[in-house]
Amino acid sequence: MTRHVMIVGCGRLGATAANALLDRGDRVTILDTDAENFRRLRPRVRLSMYVGDGTSHEVLRRTGIESVGAFIAATGRDTTNALAAQSARTTFGIEHVVCRINDPTRSEMYERLGLTTVNPNQLLIELVLDAMEQ
């Protein structure tokens, strides 16, 4: 089943997620405030790229948030991600929302508030520790 996913932030995480989703056949709309970051992606049929602020409800609405089924907040800033993700969930009622949070003490709070968070650093640390065990 083809899904339509909106991603805010076209850094390494956002771009990699976009490519993986496109490879699986999903549709992707990606936003970044800096057009330069789109160099990480090449044009593809089911990919839309927009320069804009993913915390602005007006921008989210204009770029089609009302028709997406999933939302990923993937910028490098926790505060931006938290605002974008909570906008997607609370203001636009998106069911599947994932939010990148780098600070582990904050991600625990957001989890308590019902937000699904991922912490790249934490994942990396776990992988490193696992590798050392072997």
Place this chain on the structure above:
Amino acid sequence: MYVIVVGAGKIGFYLTRELLAVSHEVALIERDAYVSATAAEEFGSILITSDGTEPTVLGEAGAERCDILISTTGQDATNLTACQVAKYSFNVPKTMAVVTDPDHVPLFRALGVDVTISTTELILSHVEEELTGGPFVHVLPLRGAASGIVSMRVPSGSPVVGQPVSRIKLPQGTLLTAVIHKNGELKPVVSDPELAADDAIVAITPPEKEDELWHALTGEARR
């Protein structure tokens, strides 16, 4: 009261000064070293140069015993995060956020920010007042947002001009709290003053009664 102010920009700086002047205990948190250095000359040791959205920083600032956290930066995302961390990690009883994008106001309320101060809406309401000679100025939403404090000016053609305050048929649930004469003199409502044109009225009213209150004070339907 113990107040934590996040952001030592224009709003945070002057707010902190006012709060100290009325003897509140204040901690001011500013992330930017340059902005912080300017504020340090005025505030000294109550200034913390760090990120006010980080739980460890707020913890060290004593967020556990804080009564109000006010986040005043120009970034909505920062202000929301500071308020949410204060509320949900430290149980700060009251959080206030400056909101730049008016679209964020309902979201911030839904996410647990107790008071939102939208600079755009604030300025706009004053602009409207100046331009049209009178709609409501929403002075302050009250806790729970069921009612708010509003202010308006009595137009010269209003049927209430020359009438005592007690004759005004106020909508249910509305309380007239003050009458201010155009020369700035406060007329106590208990003395039942007679209203004059250009008197400013301050009232507490639920939002759905605003049109009715407007009609009671102007004799006209609200535009």
